[in-house]
Amino acid sequence: MGNQSTPQTLFEKVWNNHIIRPQTETTPAALYIDLHLVHEVTSPQAFSLLRERGLKVRRPDQTLGTMDHSTPTTPRNDLGIIPVLDMQASAQLDQFTKNCEDFGIPMYSLGTENQGIVHVIGPEQGFTQPGMTIVCGDSHTSTHGAFGALAFGIGTSEVGHVLATQTLLQYKPKTMAVRVNGTLADGVVAKDIILAVIAKIGVGGGTGHVFEYMGSAIRNLSMEGRMTICNMSIEGGARAGMVAPDETTFEWVNGRPYAPQGADFDKAVEFWRTLPSDEGAQFDAEVVLNADELIPMITYGTNPGMGMPIDGRVPDPDKQATVSERMAMDKALTYMGLQPNEPLLGKKVDVVFLGSCTNSRISDLRLAAKMMDGQKVADDVRMMVVPGSQQVKKQAEQEGLDEIFKAAGAEWREAGCSMCIAMNGDQLAPGQYAVSTSNRNFEGRQGKGGRTFLASPLTAAATAINGHITDPRTLYVPEMA
Amino acid sequence: MEPINKISGKIAPLPMNDVDTDQIIPARFLKTTNKDGLGQQCFFDWRYTADGGLREDFILNQPEYQDASVLIAGNNFGCGSSREHAPWALQGMGWKAVVSTEFADIFRNNSLKNGLIPIIVDDETHRQLMSLAEEDPTTEVSINLEDQQLILPDGRKVEFPIDGFSKYCLLNGVDQLGYLMGLEDEIVEYEGSHDKRVVTTA
Numbered sequence: 001m002g003n004q005s006t007p008q009t010l011f012e013k014v015w016n017n018h019i020i021r022p023q024t025e026t027t028p029a030a031l032y033i034d035l036h037l038v039h040e041v042t043s044p045q046a047f048s049l050l051r052e053r054g055l056k057v058r059r060p061d062q063t064l065g066t067m068d069h070s071t072p073t074t075p076r077n078d079l080g081i082i083p084v085l086d087m088q089a090s091a092q093l094d095q096f097t098k099n100c101e102d103f104g105i106p107m108y109s110l111g112t113e114n115q116g117i118v119h120v121i122g123p124e125q126g127f128t129q130p131g132m133t134i135v136c137g138d139s140h141t142s143t144h145g146a147f148g149a150l151a152f153g154i155g156t157s158e159v160g161h162v163l164a165t166q167t168l169l170q171y172k173p174k175t176m177a178v179r180v181n182g183t184l185a186d187g188v189v190a191k192d193i194i195l196a197v198i199a200k201i202g203v204g205g206g207t208g209h210v211f212e213y214m215g216s217a218i219r220n221l222s223m224e225g226r227m228t229i230c231n232m233s234i235e236g237g238a239r240a241g242m243v244a245p246d247e248t249t250f251e252w253v254n255g256r257p258y259a260p261q262g263a264d265f266d267k268a269v270e271f272w273r274t275l276p277s278d279e280g281a282q283f284d285a286e287v288v289l290n291a292d293e294l295i296p297m298i299t300y301g302t303n304p305g306m307g308m309p310i311d312g313r314v315p316d317p318d319k320q321a322t323v324s325e326r327m328a329m330d331k332a333l334t335y336m337g338l339q340p341n342e343p344l345l346g347k348k349v350d351v352v353f354l355g356s357c358t359n360s361r362i363s364d365l366r367l368a369a370k371m372m373d374g375q376k377v378a379d380d381v382r383m384m385v386v387p388g389s390q391q392v393k394k395q396a397e398q399e400g401l402d403e404i405f406k407a408a409g410a411e412w413r414e415a416g417c418s419m420c421i422a423m424n425g426d427q428l429a430p431g432q433y434a435v436s437t438s439n440r441n442f443e444g445r446q447g448k449g450g451r452t453f454l455a456s457p458l459t460a461a462a463t464a465i466n467g468h469i470t471d472p473r474t475l476y477v478p479e480m481a
Numbered sequence: 482m483e484p485i486n487k488i489s490g491k492i493a494p495l496p497m498n499d500v501d502t503d504q505i506i507p508a509r510f511l512k513t514t515n516k517d518g519l520g521q522q523c524f525f526d527w528r529y530t531a532d533g534g535l536r537e538d539f540i541l542n543q544p545e546y547q548d549a550s551v552l553i554a555g556n557n558f559g560c561g562s563s564r565e566h567a568p569w570a571l572q573g574m575g576w577k578a579v580v581s582t583e584f585a586d587i588f589r590n591n592s593l594k595n596g597l598i599p600i601i602v603d604d605e606t607h608r609q610l611m612s613l614a615e616e617d618p619t620t621e622v623s624i625n626l627e628d629q630q631l632i633l634p635d636g637r638k639v640e641f642p643i644d645g646f647s648k649y650c651l652l653n654g655v656d657q658l659g660y661l662m663g664l665e666d667e668i669v670e671y672e673g674s675h676d677k678r679v680v681t682t683a
């Protein structure tokens with residue numbers, strides 16, 4: 001436990017609570033991990049290591065597997081099965097099944113009722129709770145920080161460490177307060193906040209830090225909105241992002257299958273209430289944003305830091321401060337096929353992707369569906385709607401959202417990562433433009449040669465309807481809020 | 482893992498900032514369950530044309546850099562995903578060390594665990610190395626891990642930071658899992674004195 005008289009941040013409280021052996025001059029801290037999530041892509045070599053050394057998984061009961069990255073999202077066959085046609089993906093999924101079985105790890109396999117993107121199912125099932133340490137061999141593990149957990153991505157060697165010992169070696173990171181004050185205007189959502197934060201600090205701006213998002217605009221967000229924001233912390237270079245738990249958090253967690261129940265829940269809430277940063281707690285850095293001034297954001301380049309207000313113009317590489325910035329921007333614009341000073345509004349797109357662990361939850365789908373109700377996807381545009389989990393899919397179908405999307409001419413697909421990472425056949429053709437609600441616009445991320453504009457679900461829906469990049473506020477009417 | 486102390490080799494330039502792990506090893510190559518073949522796939526979309534030929538506009542394809550082993554990379558190298566396939570692929574392609582002004586956190590951690598040395602230098606040294614690499618591909622540098630020094634062709638020694646624990650593991654060729662296994666008593670004690678937060682098998 002820390003010194004009672006020194007005010008602590010949320011991060012410090014969670015960190016201190018999980019120390020098995022403190023950091024010294026010569027060794028990192030050893031941290032206890034409450035929950036370890038594993039998926040098929042970053043775990044096979046870790047299981048091989050365990051087998052080589054004759055080790056077992058220390059806490060299968062604190063480990064959970066799901067299939068998500070390389071799984072197809074194509075419709076089920078007559079037997080209700082989602083066929084995996086890619087031989088290599090199929091072999092990887094089979095290996096994953098075997099690994100989880102051999103080591104006694106519960107796992108949600110393709111198409112089963114709780115399967116989905118690892119960062120969607122953790123919170124959905126109530127595994128993700130305030131004050132926990134959560135890791136996964138996946139950089140968007142930062143998503144779970146929305147609950148006031150310390151959650152971050154690790155490499156495959158570290159996946160092996162946690163499987164074997166439930167412990168991880170870490171140096172204590174610095175902290176950065178990301179303060180977002182004010183109120184979002186209609187048509188401006190969580191995704192726009194985080195794109196604005198990253199545009200401001202750059203993709204390496206948070207390196208070595210854990211973010212704590214705070215301020216009235218964050219407080220007023222739903223849990224889904226907070227998850228969208230924490231999800232993209234890594235896009236600002238921070239391994240983790242956190243939001244202090246509050247009534248919104250407790251209400252969301254309450255009643256979920258793996259959350260504490262009854263009296264245990266009340267006891268847990270009592271503890272969770274002690275987690276928010278103390279008055280006067282010090283952060284190593286701070287960045288401030290005013291939500292009142294925000295409008296919908298969009299990226300123009302090949303990293304998430306290359307973002308701008310949707311009514312802006314593509315920046316001019318010649319006006320950048322350093323040679324390397326000029327070169328980077330030049331290269332990005334060449335890849336994107338964009339001219340300096342070109343507006344993006346009105347730019348024709350080929351594909352709209354609504355999905356990914358950033359924006360595939362039920363509220364994201366509801367938002368987009370509201371805008372698309374009774375509308376049509378523009379003629380030459382392909383729109384893919386990929387729910388984050390089987391549960392999200394089921395819920396959306398109960399609410400009739402699938403019908404709205406299908407009637408509009410969009411594809412309603414099975415759950416998974418899909419075109420966020422383009423490992424499963426869902427991908428852009430070279431040169432195609434997409435507006436995507438995912439988190440990475442890196443070269444080739446959504447298919448070799450594909451060009452990605454990152455934006456919110458509302459901007460994605462508005463763009464699908466018009467067939468070109470559209471400010472959702474031109475279609476968004478306030479009573480939709 | 483083999484112990485590592487001294488490395489020397491030719492340098493090659495990759496003068497771009499924010500090179501992400503999707504460029505180092507595109508996601509479609511992550512469907513593997515081992516580490517084989519990743520070296521050929523390293524920088525795949527920058528390295529090869531659609532029909533499998535070498536792209537002339539990719540600097541590392543130039544013949545004079547083929548036997549280089551120290552990559553001089555731009556700022557914030559290795560950003561993006563946590564895939565450890567990135568250092569595996571770089572090593573498979575023949576890189577032993579990467580020099581930059583900054584590395585993304587997860588990439589740096591992953592590299593250290595595999596013996597790919599991430600070397601952080603100041604802007605001035607970085608500029609110097611980048612132009613040396615571009616102008617004279619025969620330039621060699623050497624790295625002394627024990628002394629944490631990068632030795633430039635003019636004999637200048639530039640210190641670089643590395644945490645003591647990773648350094649110890651690299652110098653002795655031990656991995657960190659052994660150390661963690663040695664914490665068994667402390668782990669048991671922690672588990673005994675803290676409520677379990679969640680049970681996934683319930």
Ligand code: SF4
Nearest residue numbers: 140356357417420421
């Ligand atoms: S949806 Fe995309 S970012 Fe999220 S876990 Fe899957 S591949 Fe990674």
